[in-house]
Amino acid sequence: MVTAIIGRSFLTLYNQQNRTSLSAKEFFEQVFFRLFYDHPKYMQWVSNSPFVQMSKGQKPHLLQPHERLDKLRALATKVGRGMADASTAIGYPASEVEDYATTSGQVTDLPLATDEETLYCSWIGSGFAIGVAGGQLILFDNPDILNALFEGWHQYRGYLNDPAYAGLRGNQINTWNGQWLTHRFSETYRDDDPTRDFSDKVLEQSEGTYEVKTQTWLRLLLSVGRTLPPQRITGYVFKMGQTNSTYGFIPFELKQIQRPGELYKTLFGNYAYERDTVTVEQLYGSAFSFQKACQMGTIGVQALEPKGLRDYMTTGRNAAKNFKYDATNADNQITYKTYVTWLLAMLNKDEMWDEAGRAAELFQEYTKGSGHLKVDRSNQIDKLKSAPHQRQFIDAMVPLVENATELTKPGLVELAQKVNRLPSDTFTYFLTLIRLRYAEKATSTKS
Template sequence: MYTTTIGHTFLKEYNRRNGTDYSAKLFFDEVYFRLFFDDPKYLMWAQNSPFVQGISKKKPYFERHERLENLSQFHQKVTRGERDASIAIGYPASETKEYATTSGLVSDINLEISEEATYLSWIGSSLSIGVSGGYAILFNDPAILYATFEGWKVYREYLNDVTLERLRPNQIFTWNGQWLTYRFSWKFRSDFDFLTLQGEKFFTVSETEIGVNTIEWSKLFFSLSRQFPDSIQTGYVFSLGQTNKTLGFFPFHFKSGSNLVSVYKKLWGEDDYLKNTAAFESLIGKRIDRACELGAIGLQALEPRGLTKYFSEGNIDLSKPAILLKKNETEIEFEERKSKILSKDLENIITFQTYKTWLIAMLTKNKEEIADYTTEIAAALVRYRASARKTDRKNLIEKELFASSKKNAFIEALIKIVSDGEVDSDIIEKVKELKDYIHYLNNEEFVYFWLLLKFDYAYQERIS
């Protein structure tokens, strides 16, 4: 099964980097077991395996001699040829009449699974990268797998740290996702410590427990894009739990992530990107299962959250907040309220920047020219609206020009603007140019352009 393939790729890379010649069994005994199961707190809960059978609330962990006995029992089962899901990770469960919901990659073909493959399945499975939504991803890439392995040692170190006794064990998949995202991010420091990772929101800390947070797949994607900017990697997306689900193998186009970051930096600057990276990345990406429905993980899968509704309704609210002292409000209360309002306003601006970045990236023509052009047209529309004495121009823009993403309706609204005898000649020229410009856009490009212009109009209203 695929976990065995992953284990094989990793072990080959481990031996290459370390000048060793480990077999899967020897690596399991000397490295893997010691990291995962040779301490009271485990890195992974291996359901129904000898390593966990007998653990309960009354007996929360095994003593050293018991753990070694568990290892011996495991070896005996492997030698006897037992190959259910408790012995070979990622293989079918042991039901004879029908497979359990905890079985993965089930086949009715009688496959002969070697001892080497069995040990490799444990190693490979433990390299799964947990992401939000209850899914995990496996990349058959030596660099990714080895970097993930390096994180195992950090997790073990923290679990054994007496000052971190509240740290939850058995979260290796979740840990892998957080670790790999940090390891390949621009924020990575070789001298990191627990507080560094806590600052990166690795953990949720309470009085009773420190838990590892699940990473959003899009954050992982951006980190991998930084490390492999021109690469297309095939990822196996699946879930392991009470009910297994295999989504399949999908190409991850990491160039899409690096391109999106490049567009953001060109639009808003390097400093702004570094300051708002977390907020920007948190807005990006469909749910992983929805992204997989596209057949490939690329720019379309990175569509920002909340964007879809603006294709059919309203516009983003970018109006400047009015912050005035209320009657009987103390100075402290005012400052607290002001801080919350400004924080929400900044959130709206970052949302606008993120939406605009993605829309420009989706347009196939010169991206910098489009960014300048929509800003210029939006400013002209604001001037057109502002010179009216009534609300007719405002209504024309909001209820006709931006009411529908249909090209014909948009053109009809433009014709009404140029037919207005009181409109300044420079605005008329820009509107005529706009009409000619959109004529050459295909329907998909027009929708992205129309939404981009709608957002730019909202921003120009804010700053006018």
């Protein structure tokens, strides 16, 4: 049960940092319960648990302190009896697990521990689940992340109790975790003013009520990657609701995830990235859902593919579109820069930027001054740019080399040799980069 593992991990960390020796039950009663449930607004809703099972006339926001303590005692009684199901141990299967109900998650044939310490740890660990757009939850067993989220618990409680945010919804701890961790690890976070500019970004207001907006997985991981050392961290991804799903343990390559943004800054400047960052981060990783990204097995550069880029890639299935480069259109420029930086990150060779640019210049030079042969040569270039595989690309290079001038022939021969040496799985990325650079330079030549 992963929630229990995370809870145990944090409890060990907490005891070390505070020089205490609290058991899981003691931490739950002294810290967790007081933050999450000992208030008119809960921070977490656990279906069928004693905290949400109300007697006639009872409502969570109207409970008196002694009634909330009764709920705590009811949980302790069930845990003490070793009653381990989804109502007493977060992440355990529902009590009707014999039928493998849709409300059961993380089901296993292995015998699960049902001791008191483990059951309380599952509650503690569940509080660290990070919600992202799409409804998925991620658990990280990382001390820096756990400490940051624990700070966020107190901030969420502060907001729920603040009269200025009287309309703020409770029971959104997982969604809150996603927003808080992104903010806590951002470049704008300040220790002396931890919630500066926070509420305006994450709280959605409607007719006097507030709701925490869901963060995207990409923005979350970009923020985490800025703070943690470049490394692979493993997250447990799952979903809990009317139907529970387990995605499994997914490696997140923080260095790879940061790579396209770093290339954006290198090629176009820090100012451009800061100016464009909101749009850029909406484009990266937009080609498919987080669920599909998890199916890749590892979340790295490939998962950051921008939406729409595949339309301009020569995959051999459909004819690739020609990118319409417009130097006067800001959105067009951001899209172009996002596309080329992702392609470069996939190629993992910075020099490919210049090589693609040089190839585009050679193709333009080939058609320049060709007189009545210009149409034929333009068609040859179009065929070259549409080659679905390396073999077809090199075959299409033959007439160019044969008809090229002494000025361009060496460069074309060198390009053919480079393409021939490329790993087959990177050819499409390099050719797409050439196509984009060709569109850029063709527009520059006309202007």
